[in-house]
Amino acid sequence: MKWHILIILLFNIYCLDAADMQFHKSMSKKTVTSPTAPTNNRIRVTLHTHTPCGDYVFEESGGGYFFYNGTNNCTDCFTITKTADATSINAYDTITYTITVTSNNGSTQLVVVSDSLPPNFTVWLPNPLPDTLIMAAQDSVTYTVQGYFAQTGNCPNTYNLASITNGYVILNDSVCVEVNPTCMTDTTFTIENQSVSSSLPSNYFINSSLYINGTLIIDNSATFDNCNIYVSAGGQIIIDVGNSLNISNTTIQACDSMWSGIYLLDNTSITTENGTVMRDANGAIVMSEFCMVQCENTFFYDNVRSIYVPASFDSIAKHNNYLRVIGCKFGMVSPSFKPDYIGQPLHGAVPLAGIDIQDMVSTIGDNNYAHNSFFNMNIGIAAYRSDLVCKNSTFTKIKPDAFYANNYDGSAMVVLGNYKVTASLNAQPINNGGFTITNCKRGIYTRLANSTITSLRIDSVITGAYILQCDKLKHCHITDCEINATYRAINFIANSGASLVKANNNRITINANAANSAGIALEDFIQVTSNHQIIENTITITNGLYGIYCNYTQAANITGNTVRLKNTKQRNHVWHNEYRQPQCQC
Numbered sequence: 001m002k003w004h005i006l007i008i009l010l011f012n013i014y015c016l017d018a019a020d021m022q023f024h025k026s027m028s029k030k031t032v033t034s035p036t037a038p039t040n041n042r043i044r045v046t047l048h049t050h051t052p053c054g055d056y057v058f059e060e061s062g063g064g065y066f067f068y069n070g071t072n073n074c075t076d077c078f079t080i081t082k083t084a085d086a087t088s089i090n091a092y093d094t095i096t097y098t099i100t101v102t103s104n105n106g107s108t109q110l111v112v113v114s115d116s117l118p119p120n121f122t123v124w125l126p127n128p129l130p131d132t133l134i135m136a137a138q139d140s141v142t143y144t145v146q147g148y149f150a151q152t153g154n155c156p157n158t159y160n161l162a163s164i165t166n167g168y169v170i171l172n173d174s175v176c177v178e179v180n181p182t183c184m185t186d187t188t189f190t191i192e193n194q195s196v197s198s199s200l201p202s203n204y205f206i207n208s209s210l211y212i213n214g215t216l217i218i219d220n221s222a223t224f225d226n227c228n229i230y231v232s233a234g235g236q237i238i239i240d241v242g243n244s245l246n247i248s249n250t251t252i253q254a255c256d257s258m259w260s261g262i263y264l265l266d267n268t269s270i271t272t273e274n275g276t277v278m279r280d281a282n283g284a285i286v287m288s289e290f291c292m293v294q295c296e297n298t299f300f301y302d303n304v305r306s307i308y309v310p311a312s313f314d315s316i317a318k319h320n321n322y323l324r325v326i327g328c329k330f331g332m333v334s335p336s337f338k339p340d341y342i343g344q345p346l347h348g349a350v351p352l353a354g355i356d357i358q359d360m361v362s363t364i365g366d367n368n369y370a371h372n373s374f375f376n377m378n379i380g381i382a383a384y385r386s387d388l389v390c391k392n393s394t395f396t397k398i399k400p401d402a403f404y405a406n407n408y409d410g411s412a413m414v415v416l417g418n419y420k421v422t423a424s425l426n427a428q429p430i431n432n433g434g435f436t437i438t439n440c441k442r443g444i445y446t447r448l449a450n451s452t453i454t455s456l457r458i459d460s461v462i463t464g465a466y467i468l469q470c471d472k473l474k475h476c477h478i479t480d481c482e483i484n485a486t487y488r489a490i491n492f493i494a495n496s497g498a499s500l501v502k503a504n505n506n507r508i509t510i511n512a513n514a515a516n517s518a519g520i521a522l523e524d525f526i527q528v529t530s531n532h533q534i535i536e537n538t539i540t541i542t543n544g545l546y547g548i549y550c551n552y553t554q555a556a557n558i559t560g561n562t563v564r565l566k567n568t569k570q571r572n573h574v575w576h577n578e579y580r581q582p583q584c585q586c
Contacts, residue, residue, distance in 0.1 A: 072106030072137070075166075079104070080113075080173045082162040088178040091256065092148050094124070095177060099143040099162045103135040109166055110134050115145060116161040123147040129162075149179040152256075183230035183255040184211055197222045211255070218243050224250045233257035234341035239268040247272045254280030257339045261303075264291045272298040280338050282345065283308040290320050297327045297370070302334050304347045305356045312359035315385065316421055323362045326392075327370035330354030331377055348403030351377040358384040359421075365392040367431045378404050380412040385421040388413075391428035398440040410441030411466075417448035422474065424450040435459050442466055443483070450474050457482045464489040464508075471497040478503045486513045488521050488549075489539075492532065496524045496554070504535040512544030519546070519563065522553040532556035542566040 078101065085096045101113055114130040117123065124146040133141060155176040163172040184190075189201075193214025197203050203222040210229045218239045223246040231237075232255055239245050239262065247270070253259075261283040264270060269292035270285060278284045279301040285293055287309045300306035312319050332350050354374045355364060364381060365372050372393040374380035380395040381388065395412035408414045417423035425446055430436050437443040437458040444453060447468040454477075458464045464483035467490070470476045475498060483489035489508040495501045501522075508519040519539030522532050532553055539547045539561060547563030550556055 074105045075107060075109055077104040078102065078109075078111065078164055078166065078171055080162060080164050080171050082115075082160075082173040082175050084175045084177050086177065088180060089149070090180050090182045090184060091150060091152050092182055094146055094148055097145040097160075097162075097175065099129070099145065099173075100140060101133070101135070101142075101164055102140040103138065105135075105137050107137050108134060109137075112165045113141075113143070114163050114165070115143075116163070117145075117147075118149075118153070118160045120151040120153070121147055121149050121160070149177075151179070152181050153179045181211065181230065181232065181255040185209060188230075191216050196220075212237065218245050221245070224248070224252075226250060229253070230255040231259035233339075234260055234343065236260040237262045239264045239270060241265050242267050244269040244271070246270075247276050247278075249274040249276060251277040252279070253277070254338050257341045258282060258304075258337060258344060259341065260344075261286055264288055264293070266290050269293070272296070275299070277301065278306070279303060281306075282341075282347075286310070287319070287321050287323075292322045294322075294324045295326070295328050296324075298329075300328065300330045300354065302332055302337060302351075304337075304345075304352050305354075306330050306351070307355045307357070309357040309360050311384075315359060318359050318361055318386075321360060321362075323357070323360070323364075324366075325355070325364050325372055326366045327372065329373050329375075330380070331373070331375035333376070346403070348378060348401035350399075350401050352401075352404060353377065353379040353382045355381045357382070357386050357388070360386040360388075362386065363389040363391070365390060365428075367392050367428075371430050371432070374398065374412065378409050379414050382414045382416075383423060383425070384416050385418060385423055386415070387424045388415055389426040389428070392431045394430055394435070395437045395443075396439050398437075398442075400441055408442075408445040408447075408466075411443070411445040412437045412440050413444045415444075415446045415449045415451065419448065419472075422450065423448065425452070427451070427453045427456060429455040429457065433457075437461065437464075446470070446476070448474070451476045451478075453478045453481060455480045458489075459484045461485050462487045462514075463491050466491045466493065467495065467501070468493045470495040470501055473497065473499040475500045476502065478506060480505050482507045484509045484511070486511055487517050488519070490520045492520070492522045492553075494523070494525055495532070496526050498531060500531050500533065502533040502535070503537060504533065506537045508537060508539045510539070510541045510544045512542065515545070516549070517541070517544040517546070518549035519544075521546075521549040521551070522556055523549075523551040524553045532558075534558045534561060536560040538562045540564045540566065 081100045083098050089095050103109060111133050112130060113133060127145065128143045155178060161172050161174045163170055188209045188211050190211045190213055196217045196219045198220040203220050205227050206225040208227045210227055212231045212235050214232055214235050216237045221244045225248045227250040229250060229252045258280050261281040262270065263286045266288050267290045271294045273296045275297055277299045281303045283305045284300055284303045285307045287293060309319060309321060354377055374395045376397050378401045380398050381390060390413055398410055398412050400409035413427060415423050415425040427444060435457040439460045442463045443458045443461050444465040451467060453465060462485060464485050465478055467476045478490055483506060489510060490503050492501055503520055510517055510519050519541060520534055534548060534556060541547055548558055
C-alpha cells in the first residue's frame, strides 16, 4: 500500500458544540495521513479532533466543508466562573460571590465544586460549598457565597479561588477584591506610609476626609481645618524639627485599632482648637524638648494618655517646654478602648492619665477662659518631679484601675518628687465657685513635694488630700477648702521635718464608712518635730471616730477648731498618741 502524507493548512477549523451549536476554534494546522491517492484532486479526510470537545467530524477535501455527525463524546467539558458584586469594599461590609458551573458534556458527569476563601473572611452561614454534583449532559448550577472581611487587605492578599474537579481534571476561576478600612469613603484621600507633608497636594487641608495609612512626617508646617482624619493601626504623625502643625475643628481618630499619636520632635509646636477631637491614641500628643503645645477647646477622648511629656535626659533637669491647656475635656466616653495595635504597650481599661508630665514647669487652666474637665480615668493630672499649677479645672469619676497598680491611682491630681528633685503643686479652684473634685477615690496626692491647696470644693471622695513625706523643710498649706469625704478629709502622713504643715479655715464633713476615719489626721513615725498647725477648721463627723486624729505627731498646734460628732459611740474630738502632747484649744 502506498501512503501519501498530506499537509493540509486549515486556518479556520471549528468544532461544533452539540448543545448550543456554537463554533469553537480548535486548531490552525493539521497533519493528516491518507491511505489512498488523490482522485480528481479530491480526498476524503477524517479528522479526529479532541479539542476542546472531542467531537467527531469528517470532511470531503474537495468541498472544503466539515460536517458534524451529531455525536458529543465529551466527558470533561466544563466551565466555571466566579464573580463578586463589588471590586472594592470596606471591612465588615457584606460581599456576595457568584460561582457558576456549566456542563457541556455528552453524558451525565460527577463533579466536585469547592471554594478557597482568603484569610480573615467570614462566611454568612450556611456555606453551600464544597458540594458534589451529578450534572446532566447540558446543565448549569449557580452558587452564592456571602460574608465579610474582618481586616483590610489588597490584592493578591484577598485573592480567592473557586474550583471544579472531575476525576483528574481541575478547572478554576478567581476574583480579587480590595478591602478598605471601615473609615474610608469614595472621597477619602489616602496619605500613604512614610509620606512627608511637603510631597502632599497641599500643606493646608480644609473640609477634607483623610486616611493616614502609617506614618505622616510634617517636614513642612501644615494645617488641618475642618477635616475628618482616620489613622491606621499604630499610625502616627511626627512633627519634624523646626515645624508646626495647626489643627482646627478637626477630628483625628483610629480606624479599626488604636493609633500611636502625634510626636513632637525638638523645637516644634502644635496648636489644637475650635472643637478639635483627638481620640483612640496611645499618646495623643507626646512632647520632646523645646516644644510648644497649645490646646484650646479640644476634646481628648479614649486615649491612654492625652498629653504626655516623658522624663528629661537625666530625670533631674527641667524640660524647656511650654504647655497651655484651656477649655479642654479629657476622658473615656466609649465603653472600651479600640483594639490595641501590634506592639502597643499594655494598659488598663481606662486612660492612665489625662495629662502626664515629667520634669516640667507647667500651668494647666486659665481663669479667663472656659474650664478644663477630667473624667472617667485612672488619674486626672500626674506630675513627676515637676512644678504644677492647676486652676479652673474639674475632676470627676477618677477611679483606680487595678492594672496600673500605683498607690496614688484614683487621684484627681498627683504630684511626686524624689530626694534629688523637689516637686510642687499649687491647686486653685474653678472660677465659677463650683466643685473642683467630685466622685473620686482621692482628691490630691503628693509625696516629697511642696503644696499649696486653696479654696477647693471637694465632694464625694474617700480622702480629700493625702500629703505624704512633706519633709526636709518642705511645706504644705491647705486653706479655705470645703471637703466632704467618707474616710479622711485631710491625711497628713510622715511629714516629720517639714518647715510647715498647715490646715486652716477648712470646712470638713465626714460621713464615715471605714475604721479610723477622721476629719484631719496627723501621723508621723519618727521623733522629729513636724510643725503641724491645725487652726480654725470646722469639722462635722457622722458615724466616725475622730474629729482630729494625731498619731505620734510631735507638738502639733491644734487651735480654734470646731468639731461636731454625730452618731458616734466613741466621741473623740481630738485623739492623740504621741511623744509630746499637742497644744489643743478646740
